[in-house]
Amino acid sequence: MRRSEFLRAVDEEFGGRATALTHDLVLSSVNMTALDALDAGVPPRDIWLALCDETDVPAERRYGVGRLEPRRR
Structure with missing residues (x-):
């Protein structure tokens, strides 16, 4: 996971509380x-x-988040 993916994942999961x-x-x-x-x-x-541990995010929402869809060629 890259920093940008982390920040995107936090924003997607927590919305207005992310900051x-x-x-x-x-x-x-x-x-x-x-x-x-x-x-x-x-x-x-x-x-x-x-x-995720501190905020009780369910396991099914912890993996693969923050990634952008792969570019199509």
């Missing part, structure tokens, strides 16, 4: 906010899964 969650919620597994973790070099997938 507050990434700025204010301290993720217990990394002991910092999602944005601080990104800046510290924590892999976006690890941050995404930590955010």
